[in-house]
Amino acid sequence: MIYTVTLNPSIDYVMKVDLFQEGTVNRAQEVMYYPGGKGINVSRVLTRLGVPNTALGFTAGFTGEFIKEKMLEEDIKERFVEVAGKTRINVKLKAESETEINGAGPIVNEEGMELFLRQFARITEGDVVVLAGSIPETMKSTMYVDLIKKCALKNVKVVVDTGGKTLKNILAYKPFLIKPNHHELGDLFGVEIKDRKEAIMYAAKIHEQGVENIIVSLAGDGALLYSSEGVYVAKAPKGEVKNSVGAGDSLVAGFLAGYSISGNVKEALQYGVAAGSATAFSNDLCQKFQVQSLLEKINIEVV
Incomplete structure (x- = not known):
């Protein structure tokens, strides 16, 4: 089973x-x-795939x-813990350029955290846990580290998609994928990474620390994967970008999804870039037929 963790969801x-004109009615x-x-x-994307x-x-x-209703509509299993306050609303304004205004989320008390940890304790050997997004300021800054330690005790693979100090602190615990x-x-x-060569060089340094797979997204240039099996670069297909959120x-x-099918990181990268591109070309997150239609357009280069 794959478990995803979202500590501060939003609408x-x-x-x-x-x-858009500032200072007037739009x-x-x-x-x-x-x-x-x-x-x-x-x-949401895993379920669609x-x-x-x-x-x-x-x-x-x-x-x-609202979030739980939508998850139910999409047939996504959830075990969210209900806490006091209100889930935040993030405004995405799409005009000549994209502007985001992110709201503040609820404060999770000790009881809520204990309930969450009970849900998290259900993970078992062979599962995969995805820790994605930032840690709210009202929570311990070591929250992800605490969770990844629990995963290590049960031989659970961990995927981390976050940045900054949080990501840096997690590298020592050797996640399966960042x-x-x-x-x-x-x-x-x-440092400032200026080209693909530099991206590969610094991804290699992280791999040397024990991180199994490092995917570096290169915006419109696709993505590269540094892994024990090799170093691969996937070119993004051409298309009209409608949505950068969720790509x-x-x-x-x-x-x-690709890795669960083939167990091959090269094919998984191809599937991943197809999914990311399909979302970028859509108003919402990608659908499976869109991903399938792009797969053949994803060229993988062995570096």
Whole structure:
């Protein structure tokens, strides 16, 4: 079973405006609401790709109920812990450029955390846990480290999709997969990564620390994978980019879906880049038929 962890979910409230003008009334031409949060996005894509999974995390208030209703509609299994307050709303304004305003989430008390840890304790050997997104300021900054230690005791693979100090602290625990973009990879070493060659060099340094697989997303240039089996670069297919939200999460979900099918990281990378690209070319997260249609367009180069 794959478990995703979203510590601070959201409703993603997407508004499309032809021409945004500050300081006056703007009217949206199109409005969309989605359950949000990196782990939830991974769960939604995994389900669409036919891979069973369970979403863990916290919800609160009427906005949390909306998320659970949508998860039920999409047939996604969840074990969210209900806490006081309200799940945050993140506004995504799409105009000439994209602007995001992220709300504040609820405060998780000690009782809520204990309930979450009981749910998390259900993981067993052979499972995969996806730790995705940032840790809320109201929680211990070591939250992911605490969870990855519990995974190690049960021989559970861990996928980490976060950045900054949180990611740096986790590397010592040798996760199965991390997915920094080239900016986040550079931040780990205090450098600016300018090209693919440098990205490979710094991914190699992380691999030397015991991280099995490092996917570095290169925006429109696709992604590279540094693994024990080899170093691969996947070129992104051409298409009209409609949505940047969730593309990286879709890449993670696609990789896990591909890996669950083949056990081959090269094929998993191809599936991941197809999923990430399919989301970028859609208004919402990708559907399976869209991913399948792009697979043959993903060229994998062995470095």
